[in-house]
Amino acid sequence: MIIIDNVAVATVDAADTYHPSGHVVVGDDGRIAAVGAGPAPEGPGRRVDGAGCLVTPGLVNTHHHLYQWATRGLALDETLFGWLTTLYPIWGRLDAEIVGAAAGAGLGVLALSGCTLSMDHHYVFPRDGGDVLEAEIEAARRIGLRFHPTRGSMDLSRKDGGLPPDNVVETTDEALAATERAIDRWHDPSPGAMLQIAVAPCSPFSVTTRLMTEAAALARRKGVRLHTHLAETDDEEDFCRKRFGCTPVEYAESVGWLGDDVWLAHGVHLDDPAIERLGATGTGVAHCPSSNARLGAGVARVRDLLDHAVPVGLGVDGAASQEVSHLGAELRQALYTARSRGGPTAMSARQALRLGTMGGARCLGRQDDLGSLEIGKLADLVVWRLDGLAHDGIDDRLAALVFGPPAPVELSLVGGRPVVERGELVHADAETLQREAAVAHRRILA
Ligand SMILES: [Zn+2]
Known part of the structure; x- marks a missing residue:
């Protein structure tokens, strides 16, 4: 007691x-x-x-890429697409040791910033990299946080019209099989679960339509949640209009990706019909205001999302696109972002705290057991x-x-x-985490 x-x-x-x-x-x-x-x-x-x-x-962190702790402070003045094309070749050198060390540091900083539950979106699986998902799950156990890693994936490389280089993608079938194995091995559906898995193809410009469609079917067959990046930048919107002839949210709907078992990272560039569809379907949004500001991606319409009953949580996003990685600080960033757009009544301190707690629990499907201080x-x-x-x-x-x-x-x-x-x-030594992360950083940049 x-x-x-x-x-x-x-x-x-x-x-x-x-x-x-x-x-x-x-x-x-x-x-x-x-x-x-x-x-x-x-x-x-x-x-x-x-x-x-x-x-x-x-606090609940609804969007992150822990491996990026090893590649902080690079491509500092780039747009998302410029930043990604700079970093993809470096990420091609990831392995389980680097990911474990990066996750230890990232989760340690998150814990010290008031986070008790974090997701992770890992989507780079180099062929000789070992079991990177296991490495980050070990890191979460070491820190003591509740953890919702996602099995991410990319199968659309440059040769097929996507953004990532060929050596950082998997085949569609490899990605689907590995995702199913991760669910079978790790996902705990019980109410007190410390570990849950979600299915997370990376983004419209790095994933085929077949992978999006079959990933949604897999998640629903297994009873797990779905996550992806959507509507983050103007470049992504241009990509969707050229390749699919529609907006990112229209594309998501066409591949079965709207619903109350889905939460989307960013949701910055949303028109009125898109916000209405997210609200009507109960699709959640991981709002990452510091990352959006760091990459100059735009200012999310959070007040409008909340007014349409969209579940909105907060995310720090990967540490390479937002070097602070402090979830407590994201409360103020969310409030400032909403007010920059909508004036001083656009968000209160209470509403910011709700995004960081209950809003996040709703995005991750844990609202019955987490997100508020209530008996039971x-x-x-x-x-x-x-x-x-x-x-x-x-x-x-x-x-x-x-x-x-x-x-x-x-x-x-x-x-x-x-x-x-x-x-x-309490359970890990911050200096050890720092030393291990420094080694990982030097190794991946070597
Ligand atoms: Zn992200």
Whole structure:
């Protein structure tokens, strides 16, 4: 039992209940046993004094490419297509050791930034690279995060009119078979699952129509979710109009890729009919405002997506297109992005936190067990310290978290198990992660 007492509580329940001073009790089953205003009930267990802190649901990262930790800081002034064509040849040298080290660093930084559940979108599988998916799953176990890696894929290379070079793609049949094997080996459908797999062909300009169609059929046969990049840039829109004669969302619909079991990365370039279709079908969007800004891709219409009941989560995206990789900081970036487009009422601090928690849980299909602090839900939560020099004086703790600088994590729990304490990883050593990532970076650039 862990009793967090004397703490501000943002539950992110349906009523957005907020307690300026309250408590959360975590049972030995790893689920929330009590949450409310005022002091916690007396009882045995570890007591955490939450004075100066805010407890929220753990942040959910809905889009990432962990391997990119090994190739940060390159192609700094490129568009998406220029950035990709610079990096594809380097990524062709990936192997399990590099991916494991990159994932360890990326997930370590995510945990320290308030993330308790991350997906990963891995789509580069060099022939002699070993088991890269296993390597990143090991890394997530090492840090202690809940993990939803996707089995990504690319089968449309330059010789067939796609963007990636020939040596980083698989054949359609190879990709489908490997995806099915990954689901059979790793996917845990149980409510408390620490590990779930989704199916994730990469993007319209790197994947054939046959792979998109058959991947959707495979995911639905297996009961797992679907993820891909969509509507990220003007270049992608031009590609879709030339190759398919329609917009990216029309293309997605034509290959069976709209539905409440699908979430799409970015959704920046969406017209009104596209937003209406996403809302009507319950298709989710992983909003990655820092990545979109770093690549100059555009400004997503998040307010319009929310007004059409589209499930929207937050993503840091790969560390090569957004070197910060701090999910807590993405709350403020999302708020700023919405307000840059729609004025000061376009998004509140509460709404930004909802995107980062319940919105993400909905994208990943975990809303029944995660995303809010409610009795019976899994105890994935973060206690943020907000009484230091940088935050003290902002009396509304939720405003301090979202409007203030990235806040240190006093304690984070995944299924009731501590993952971060007093700003340090509990299960892994940050210096070791850094050393291993540095070796991986040197090896891939050698
Ligand atoms: Zn991405």
